[in-house]
Amino acid sequence: MKEKDQLRYVALGDSQTEGLNDGDEETGFRGWADRLAEHMAESDDGVVYANLAVRGRKAAQVRAEQLPAALAMRPTVVSVAAGVNDILRPNFDARTVAGELGTMFAALQSADCTVITMTFPRLAHPVPGRSVIARRMTDLNTEIRRAAEEFGVVLIDLERHDVASDPRLWSWDRLHLNETGHARLAAAAAYALGLPGATDAWNRPLAPLPRPQRVQRVRADLTWAGMFLAPWLTRRIRGRSSGDSRTAKRPELTSVLG
Numbered sequence: 001m002k003e004k005d006q007l008r009y010v011a012l013g014d015s016q017t018e019g020l021n022d023g024d025e026e027t028g029f030r031g032w033a034d035r036l037a038e039h040m041a042e043s044d045d046g047v048v049y050a051n052l053a054v055r056g057r058k059a060a061q062v063r064a065e066q067l068p069a070a071l072a073m074r075p076t077v078v079s080v081a082a083g084v085n086d087i088l089r090p091n092f093d094a095r096t097v098a099g100e101l102g103t104m105f106a107a108l109q110s111a112d113c114t115v116i117t118m119t120f121p122r123l124a125h126p127v128p129g130r131s132v133i134a135r136r137m138t139d140l141n142t143e144i145r146r147a148a149e150e151f152g153v154v155l156i157d158l159e160r161h162d163v164a165s166d167p168r169l170w171s172w173d174r175l176h177l178n179e180t181g182h183a184r185l186a187a188a189a190a191y192a193l194g195l196p197g198a199t200d201a202w203n204r205p206l207a208p209l210p211r212p213q214r215v216q217r218v219r220a221d222l223t224w225a226g227m228f229l230a231p232w233l234t235r236r237i238r239g240r241s242s243g244d245s246r247t248a249k250r251p252e253l254t255s256v257l258g
Contacts, residue, residue: 015055035186098143121164
């Protein structure tokens with residue numbers, strides 16, 4: 001990570017970077033980016049941080065809506081994580097999505113930022129269309145690696161770490177990390193950036209658990225279908241997004257320590 005007078009961290013992305021489901025709608029979402037900013041502040045109390053991520057955003061929307069605002073803040077560190085919402089659309093094309101990411105990488109590198117991004121881990125839970133989604137993720141991850149190498153972007157290669165696919169890191173909706181998962185991802189980012197005190201402990205496997213009984217798996221699948229899949233399909237049919245009318249939770253650079 002480059003040394004500058006003041007550390008200014010800006011997070012770009014979708015719901016994962018917004019912080020779902022590390023917290024809730026009433027108490028607010030924390031998430032890996034908030035946790036990373038807090039880690040930065042442990043060794044530099046002058047750190048300022050903005051989180052421009054909004055749930056439901058596709059890569060092109062992140063580039064169009066969030067990148068200009070980020071550049072205006074003259075950040076020193078920027079995280080870019082987008083593409084999952086593209087994968088879930090019928091017209092997905094890995095190279096097109098990676099092109100949007102590459103455009104952001106190039107612009108941020110030209111502004112002399114340290115940029116960090118990530119690949120997507122293998123699916124931790126069974127979901128409808130799993131084979132299609134898994135293939136798309138693999139294709140996009142290949143393109144993300146290529147773009148990260150081309151532009152000299154710091155890469156957290158989650159696909160190549162088994163712990164990232166441990167179901168215990170994922171929340172009830174099977175799409176977003178839980179508190180443990182967000183903490184692990186923040187630790188991975190801190191380690192990739194070489195922050196003081198960061199180690200590779202984030203990659204240690206969790207203790208093994210007995211395989212759940214079939215009735216437990218069926219009950220979990222039915223609960224997920226009712227609480228997440230049905231509402232998600234309804235929004236798709238109506239042409240709506242979970243991010244409609246949403247704005248960034250932390251649109252300005254402010255002190256991490258308050």
